[in-house]
Amino acid sequence: MDAVKKYCVRHGIAIELRSEGWLIVMHRGPRRHFAFGYDIGLNSAIAHRIANDKAATAEVLEISGIACIPHALFLNPRLNEFVAARGSWEAMLRLLERHPSGIVVKPNEGTTGKSVFMVSTKPALELAVNRVLASNASVSISPYVNIEREVRVVLLDHLPVVVYDKDRPSVTGDGKRSLLELALAATPVEQRSAVLPGMVGDLDRADLDAILPLGQRRVLNWRHNLDSGARPILLEQGEIRDACVKIAIEAAKAIDIRFGSIDVVQVDGGLQILEINSGVMMESLNRFHPDLVDDAYSAALDKVFHEAR
Template sequence: MATNERIFVQAIRSYGARHGIDVDVRADGWLIAMRRGDMRRFAFGYDIGLNSAIAHRLANDKSATSEALSLQGLPYIPHHLFLNPKLGRNVVGPDWREAMLALLHDHPQGVVVKPNEGTSGRSVFKVTTPTQLDRAASEVFSMSTGLVISPYIAIEDEVRVVLLDDAPLVVYSKQRGSDWRHNLDAGAKPVLLEDGATRSACVTLAADAARAIGIIFASIDVVRVDGAWRVLEINSGVMMEALGKLHPELVQATYDAALDRVFRNEG
């Protein structure tokens, strides 16, 4: 096994070796073909292939997730969509910049600008001035067909819940470092949550969010703002690289459970 492989890839290799599944890793680990007899399944990125196409697309679209949660009356952090002006005036409309500035005006504490799709906190900007807003929008539009703007809020705690069929397999908080973000790639540390009121509240909200878009296997980020929990985002690809370095057995068991579901393996 290559030592530089992602933990996700290593976990699938391990599962395959223990269950008689041929594992063929392609594209530097981003495409994985799994075969047992006549059954073939694929993993792509961090998506293990359990979710429907529409659930996957909703989860990967921050604006769509926000709208779906709103329809269910769940507490969430709003994400306002703006399409790349390169798509054309007929698609984007003439007043997109004015609408961005209006959001900034309505939130003098600042707003957060980030790609509508994507993970790991890349190209995420906190802005408080029109100049910063233009710079952030230009950066995001240079690599994305759309961006979202959400109000900057003081997040007291952030918790990630990994669910499989509504069952919480992993629940941990993200302990922020010196950065204002709680992203693990930005230096936050994962800390497993013990049973208690906080864990119970986060699991309940995460399960409600998963049902709102019909997703089976996902990691759901919830945040506490002014003492109340809200959904931040839903991730169809379940990435546990940072957690896997601290709790490899737990991460392997989580992927094992998901792969059991993929292959309908009861033993």
């Protein structure tokens, strides 16, 4: 949260970090304000809880008539008193049968993009679910869709402060080298720890060793996370940006969120909401556009301290 620290220094606000840096205590005169994790305190508790729950977010968007990727909730079997008597495994298998091209398994709560798996077989589904539930209280499952582009819209009181496309790393075949060789050659050393693990984990040895035909483009990761090697491309004013901002604002209004990041995906030419995050996490973006990140947090904290007067 360097942007928060910079803001406090500029405005003469005392800042104190507690709980291993997760709790930020800000003092200005008699006023004391808390930020926790990536939540600076502008959102209501219920808006924060809904946004942090992927299945709940999808439910709210669906009943609000907003196009979104559906997410089905499954509780950890350890919460047996809350789990339906019929169990969850059969329902998971039905989802897999309904979506033969694959389903995505991930923690139902959280914003890190970790422990996200795309599976298309029963053994892979069982392994992915067990991995997620080993450290989470619940899992959400959504259909795997061919995402043509993913745009993140950061909104503050329904106004866009940051809008960027997530450009995944890719290579183009030369008819001589394998996919793995091309990926190693195209990926800077400092980016390999972000790009390569996801690719190697998703593909088998035959895919990695296959010679990529001349001129064929291959995306190295199906995930669009910046932490997985995608690059943020700021969207200029135009039709695509306007359309993404429009549906993002509709989604923010549906759950009554003031400051958050909304992931908008383009599937078969149409726009849908993938996720909403009430904790605005921008460390990865900060590597490319630090001034933009500072401006976004400054605008949000201006509202925090102005409204506290």
